[in-house]
Amino acid sequence: MKDRILSVDIFRGMTIVLMILVNTPGTWQAVYAPLRHAEWHGYTPTDLVFPFFLFIVGTSIVFSYKNKEVTGATYKKISIRTLKLIGLGLFLGAFTLTFPFIKDFENIRFPGVLQRIGVVFFFASILFLNLNWKALIATAVLLLVGYWILMDFIPVNGMESTFERAPNNLANYIDVQVFGSHNYKADYDPEGLLSTLPSIVSSLLGIFTGLILTSKQEKKATILMGLGGSFLILGYVWDLFFPINKALWTSSFVLVTAGWANLILALIYYLTDVKKISFGSIFRYAGANAIVLYFLSSFISKVLGMIKVNETTSLHGWLFDTIYVHDFMSLQMSSLLYGLTVVAFYCLLAYVLYQRKIFIKV
Template sequence: AFTISFPFFKDFAEIRFPGVLQRIGVVFFFAAVLFLNFNWKVILGITITILVGYWVWLGFIPLNGEVPTFERAPNNWANFVDLQVFGTHMYKEDYDPEGLLSTFPSIASSLLGIFTGLILISQRAKKELLLLLLGILMLLLGYIWDLAFPINKALWSSSFVLVTAGWANIFLALIYYLTDVKGIQFGSIFKYTGANAITVYFLSSFVTKLFYSIQVEEGLSLHGWIYKNIYVHSFLSGEVSSLLYGLSVMGFYLLLALFMYRRKIFIKV
């Protein structure tokens, strides 16, 4: 994870300690330890404890003598803890979407994924129906909880955990029904990218930062030069230019993933 930033920072104080890959590593570690050492009932209890405990901590424990808030503010517990632990090494001066406290509900997201996996590898019939019902249940709980603990990706709020897990289960149930039950084969593109997901993610971040770090002229990076000269035209709106840029970048990495898949190059962690 840190190799993405290492070649590009000018000062140690610029290094961001938290990050997406760092969080994935931490979450995967704790989820694996729990899965290997406890049964599903204990894991369910841990998941519920994390989600409820996170809500209580952020919403009801006073901070600096003030009522805590779920907004980005000095009296937000997640921001406060990150400032104490990471100091200047964050995404923003007072905020990091992959902060320390919000990693706990991220672990809960992974634990919910374990339950989905257990359903898929079980011998029970109508797995797609169970996945669908589980997804609907989590959606209902998540949207109800949103009234007290708003859906917030930056905080990875407990309601956000349930809503995202709910939608994921619903779409997975649909895909499972079409592919495994009905035998309809489609979506090879997802197989190519999924086989090297971490590699594609790492390269997309690394190359972007590399292009931003190369100065073509004063105040204009290689990234900006490419965008300005290839995608910006008088007959295109800014939104269309941005869309074309995004599609071309995505297309490049899809082709890279296809190349690696056909050459049987799989980089895993």
């Protein structure tokens, strides 16, 4: 788009680069604390990454569909993109190296990151096309409050509901009942069924930011800063009653992560779009092919873990031990350097694709 906002592209690219970094350490046994997910309640910088991507999906929906004529072809395009994202996610969960290259059915994980992106994109797009901003706010509030009520007040198996990792946690219970062995963990999935409802709001809040950025409002950075601060305050107040939790994608988690997203995007917007300071081009390149980079990084990482150099060591493990593990540095540093090398590779790939004007749309 000729009126494209540079800060949005940079923010998207930064998010996808961080997604790759936190997903590809040298070894999961030695990862610095900020690059780990919270054990359960609370959050780390890593826990911000996925909601940031859903947030920017919402912002991008505004750029794609605002002031455009809505036809049957529009809904068809949205549906096809949704099915592509879900299909790629299911492929990642099912792929194996041995013929017929599909895991046994009982070992396939059904939920996943790309599946959630697809579902959230679908519902956020449909809502944006059919509701005005006031109705979108009402929908967001209804989803967040409704999810809290469901999680807090619905008994599970005759027991009082809980927000802890337990059988009487409603979100966990539904995931086990619906997906059975097809979850990420035996007792829950961080991209589970019920928690998809509040994750849609992560994208709706990104839509509100997109509406601000495309409006004629002055001092947009200031407005975004105020919005981000307000979300943070509301999120931390709600945390007293409904704990911040990524695995459950709690309503407080939605608000806190959207708060940080607005604050960071506001800063980038001020520097790039207001002050015209040039930086972050590599992130803009990564953002131009974000889904492709994420899929390739996940797929190649999975393949490297499957290829065996010997009975106990994968190709990934061999590369890490041979190139990165040394007596003069900690294992955590070695693990981080491996991840940064992976990130550098995909940033280079993003640069090449961008320079050759290759933009692979999913």
